[in-house]
Amino acid sequence: MSVNCPVCQNELVPTLTGAYCEHCQQNFKLEAHCPDCHKQLQVLKACGAVDYFCQNGHGLISKKRVEFTPVTE
Template sequence: MNFSCPACQQRLTHNETGFDCPNCERHFAHIASCPDCHQPLQVLKACGAVDYFCQHGDGLISKKRVEFIPDLTSQ
């Protein structure tokens, strides 16, 4: 899935900390989204590990399956 910068329409790059625009260097936080129902996931932090939980019936979601979407209001 690709996302565009709301300011300059360049494709955003994703890393561990969120999304970055390579053109205008804006940074956006990311939101974890369920790959099955596409609702935001609850983030559970325990003992240095992070788990993602779907409150809409899909249960725990493996980090590999989590879809990250940019929070465009977070810049």
């Protein structure tokens, strides 16, 4: 997965809590969005696994398909 900085379009470096832009020296939080309706997904955490659920009728979304959107903390 690669996510780009919303400010400078530089590729973000993944961190424990989200992502970091080396160019802007800014931390971002990653929000999970549905690839079909682009609404924010509900994050379900169970037994160390994370599932993403679309409340707009698209059900469980595989992590590979989730759109991660960087937002300023």
